[in-house]
Amino acid sequence: MIVVMKPGSPQEQVEHVIQLVREMGLKDHVIVGQERTVVAVVGDDRFKDRSVLESAPGVDKVVPILAPYKMASREVQKERTVVPLGGRIKAKVGGTTVAVIAGPCSVENKSQVLEIAHAVKEAGAVGLRGGAFKPRTNPYSFQGLAEKGLELLALAREETGLAVVTEVMSIDQVGLVNRYADVLQVGARNMQNFNLLNAVGEQAKPVLLKRGMSATLEEFLLAAEYIMSKGNTQVMLCERGIRTYEDYVRNTLALAAVPELHRVSHLPVVIDPSQGTGKSYLVDSMCRAAVAAGADALIVEVHNDPEHALTDGAQSITPKQFSEMMNSIRRIAAAVDRNV
Ligand code: PEP
Ligand code: MN
Numbered sequence: 590m591i592v593v594m595k596p597g598s599p600q601e602q603v604e605h606v607i608q609l610v611r612e613m614g615l616k617d618h619v620i621v622g623q624e625r626t627v628v629a630v631v632g633d634d635r636f637k638d639r640s641v642l643e644s645a646p647g648v649d650k651v652v653p654i655l656a657p658y659k660m661a662s663r664e665v666q667k668e669r670t671v672v673p674l675g676g677r678i679k680a681k682v683g684g685t686t687v688a689v690i691a692g693p694c695s696v697e698n699k700s701q702v703l704e705i706a707h708a709v710k711e712a713g714a715v716g717l718r719g720g721a722f723k724p725r726t727n728p729y730s731f732q733g734l735a736e737k738g739l740e741l742l743a744l745a746r747e748e749t750g751l752a753v754v755t756e757v758m759s760i761d762q763v764g765l766v767n768r769y770a771d772v773l774q775v776g777a778r779n780m781q782n783f784n785l786l787n788a789v790g791e792q793a794k795p796v797l798l799k800r801g802m803s804a805t806l807e808e809f810l811l812a813a814e815y816i817m818s819k820g821n822t823q824v825m826l827c828e829r830g831i832r833t834y835e836d837y838v839r840n841t842l843a844l845a846a847v848p849e850l851h852r853v854s855h856l857p858v859v860i861d862p863s864q865g866t867g868k869s870y871l872v873d874s875m876c877r878a879a880v881a882a883g884a885d886a887l888i889v890e891v892h893n894d895p896e897h898a899l900t901d902g903a904q905s906i907t908p909k910q911f912s913e914m915m916n917s918i919r920r921i922a923a924a925v926d927r928n929v
Contacts, residue, residue, distance in 0.1 A: 592628040592642050595649045602647030603628065609645060613637050625649070635659060656853060658810045660817040661824070666855045672795045672823045675771030676752030680715035682825055683857035687922050687929045688886040690716030690754050691911060694863070694901035695723050695731065696738035704893050706745035708908035712915045713929060716772070717742065717751040718888055722758045723900060724778045731899040739769035746771070754797055754888065760788045767792050777801050777829055777864070780812050790819025797825045797859060797888070802832045802840060810854055825857050826850055827888065830865035839867020839904065842875055847882040858883075863890035863904045872906050873914045880921045880929075889914070 592606055603619065606628050610617045615632040635657050643651045656662045671683035674690075682688045691709040696702050696719040706717050721738025723731065734741070742753045752771040757763055758779065766773060772795045779785050780801035789796050796816055800809045813824045828847065830840025842865030850858045862875035876887055892898045892905035906914065919929045 590630045590634050590639060590642075590654055591652045592630065593649045593652065594626045594628070594647050596624045598626065598647030602645070606642060606645055606648060609642055613641075656810070657807065658814040658854075660822065661810045661813045661854050661856055663853055663855050668855065670822065670824075670855050670857060672825055672857055674716050674752035674754075674795065676716065676746055677750030678715045678752065680752065682859065682886045684885075685927050687880055687884065687918065687927055688716065689714045689915065689918075689929065690718050690752075690859075690886060690888040691891045692716075692718040692754075693892050693898065694890050694905060695720045695899055696734055696741050697899050699741055699744070701893060702741045702745050703748065705891055705908065706749045706751060708893070709891055709911060710749040710751055712908070712912040714751060714911075714915075716754050716888075717745055717749065718754045718774075718890070719745075720756050720900070722756055722762060722766070724756070724758055724776050725900075736765060739766065743769050757785070757789065760784055763788045763792065767794055770794060772797050772825075775799060780804055780809065783815055786812055786815035787819050790816040790821045792821060794821075795823035795825065796821060797827050799827045799829050799861070799864075800831070800846070802830070804831075806846060806849060806853070810850075813854075813856060825859050825886065826854070827859040827861055828865070829861035830867075838865075838871065840865055842866055844875075844878055844882050847879065847884050851883060857885035859886040859888055860884040861888045863888075863901065863906075867904045869895065869904055869906050869910070872904065873910065873917065876914050876918050877921045880918045880927065881925060883925070887918075 607617045618629040620627045674680045680688045691714040723733035754772040755770045756774040757766040774797045777799040830842045833841040860879035862872045890905040891911045895902040895905040922929050
């Protein structure tokens with residue numbers, strides 16, 4: 590970080606700042622300018638308390654230079670992380686191939702999940718999504734089939750080879766979900782459930798971490814850091830739209846997060862255009878835009894009967910629309926030297 594002194598701050602105030610920096614176990618490098626003095630702090634200061642320096646007499650501002658997250662940061666690891674999804678297909682997220690994960694919002698019954706799984710596999714998906722534990726706003730809404738849903742997902746994997754991506758909502762579900770899933774999904778509403786982040790950080794399965802609907806990218810990356818700091822470095826960052834004043838969409842899909850996350854982090858970035866718009870007719874365009882922007886993977890809600898879906902029917906596309914979308918993103922991918 591850099592400590593900028595107020596114009597004309599006396600030498601003793603600069604000395605005091607230097608003393609505080611040294612007490613923190615860091616080195617100082619003083620630059621005396623025409624109008625002001627600046628104290629550059631040398632060393633890894635990301636876990637130090639900046640406020641001590643901010644409130645010291647004569648200090649104008651303190652400018653952080655290193656990102657507060659470390660393991661998730663590109664400053665620490667230049668090469669991109671590639672996350673293997675599991676399942677028999679053994680697809681990877683983070684290479685030149687765009688991985689597509691698709692399936693229903695919720696697992697509803699055997700024929701529903703199997704029909705959708707076969708259809709999305711046929712169209713080129715490599716992962717099957719589907720919630721068995723659903724975080725619902727209303728406690729009277731469908732809450733998911735729990736273990737029965739996980740069994741159906743495992744059956745669909747058996748039949749199709751697709752990797753199973755499913756949400757774990759609480760620490761006490763981690764063991765159970767881990768037995769069935771290939772990828773543990775942490776939902777937007779749990780992005781800052783730090784105990785859950787620590788718990789999935791102790792598992793040997795990749796984690797799909799969704800951005801909280803009001804979280805900044807820095808908070809998102811710090812959530813990823815929780816998981817990584819527990820030893821699980823297989824983290825995928827999923828942008829799924831944020832809350833804004835807009836009401837033509839359910840959430841505002843922040844696609845600039847793709848290049849920005851790639852700039853500051855080595856972790857792969859996944860786009861969820863379904864929660865990201867809430868409207869099935871916007872999904873296709875957002876998939877194409879996400880691939881053009883460099884997304885490493887897409888996670889898309891597909892339902893064989895959206896009108897009667899138990900959850901998120903309005904944002905679910907049909908298997909036929911999914912297949913058309915896959916064909917259109919193949920062309921976009923080719924234009925940006927990728928493939929699907
Ligand atoms: C979902 O994937 O169905 C879901 C609930 O996602 P999010 O946590 O992003 O709302
Ligand atoms: Mn959903």
